[in-house]
Each structure stands twice: as C-alpha cells, then as structure tokens.
Amino acid sequence: MPEYCIRLDGESPVRDLRQLAQWLRQNPAIRTRAAITLQPAPTAEGEMGGAALDVIALVTETGFSAANLVLAISAWRRTRPSTPGVTIERDGVRVTVDSGDPAEIARLTRALDSE
Template identity: 45%
Template sequence: MRVRIEVERDSEAGEGAQSLFKWLSADPEVRAGAGLSPVRRAAAPGPMGPVLEAIEAVFDSGVQLASLVVAVAGWRSTRPRRDRVHLTRGDVRVTVDSGDPEAVARVLRALGEGDAPEAGSGGAPADRPGRQDW
C-alpha cells in the first residue's frame, strides 16, 4: 500500500512537511511498519536546495495505515495552526483536519478502500469521486 502525504498551504521552504516527516520518522510504530520517503521539488536557485513537497509511505497492512493516520493526527495537535494534511492512495484523497476518533475511523475506511470511486461513509464528497474531506 502506498500513501502520499501532503501538508496544505505549506511554506515555500516546506517547513510543515519537513516537521511532519521528522515526527513520523521518530514514531516507533510508524517507523517499524512503514517505509517513509521524502518527495522533493526543485527549489528556486539559491543555497536552500530541494524542498520537501510531500512524504510517501509504503506499508502492507491496515494496522500500519492506522498507526500512520493516528501519528498524523497527533502531529496536527502540536501545530499552532492545525495544518490540514492530505493523504492520497490511488484515486482516493482524504483530508485529516481533526484528530477525534470518529474522523480518524472515517479516514481509515476511505483509504482502506483504495481506488473505490466513492470512498468512506459520512462527510461530504469533495470535488471529484473518491475524495473526502473531514
């Protein structure tokens, strides 16, 4: 299972994605169950170099997916702005903007369905099939 993780409205320097990558890498349950890779974009010429655009997580079970979603929700709770985080698996894209157990369960159901045209239950469909925002 492959999931792309993006922080909405991240800074030009990719500080939110970098912070989330460090948080996930330090979480023992995520680290033990998922391969995490930074996805970098080319930065403007200058000393900063490539900027972290997203994180790619690869794992093979729903338990590992649950650990990842719980860790993302935990990271959000530490942020002053409560950054929204988008998780994409195949054609399914969900937004983590709450850490309450019901929202986490909806995210897990939606992502667990993979490439289903209408993922999850509850919540309002977003701008294309398979996309849910919570």
C-alpha cells in the same frame, strides 16, 4: 506494496513537511512498517513540478496500519501552533486530516483501507 502520499496545506508547507516526516520517523508503529521519504509531488503529464519537497511518500510493508498513520498525523497536528490540513492519498483515494475527532479518524481510516 502500497504507497501513501502526504501533502500539507498552510503557511510553511516545506518546513512543516520536514517536521511531519521527522515525527513519523519517530513513531515506532510507522517507522517499523514503512520507508519514509520526502519527494517532489507527482505531476500530471504536461505540468511542471512545484517546490523541491512537495510530499512525504510512504512505501509500506505487510502489516502497516492506516489507523496508526492517521492517528500519528492527528497527534502531530495538535502540536502545531496553526494546524495545517494534511491530505493523504493512496490508490486514488484522497482524505484530509483536519480534525482529531475519533469518529472522523475512523472514517478516514476506513476510506484509506478500502480497495
């Protein structure tokens, strides 16, 4: 099962992280195909961990669509007074959602789906 790690930039990353996790849990296309948890960010050997909640982790089932994830995050960003950058990582591929442009969303989806 692939796992996605989602990180946020911005002024209130922990608060925003909780709000994004809730947003994803309310999205039927996401919640029916993924387990969504808040976790400390993975650290490299020898590094100390950061905040108590650093990432949203998604463990997905067969049929999960990276496109639905990128679209949901893009929609969430549009609801924010300041639009934090959102970084999604999967299998060593890291993309940043910082636009709602359909061509950019398609490019990010292709990058996440490539293995």
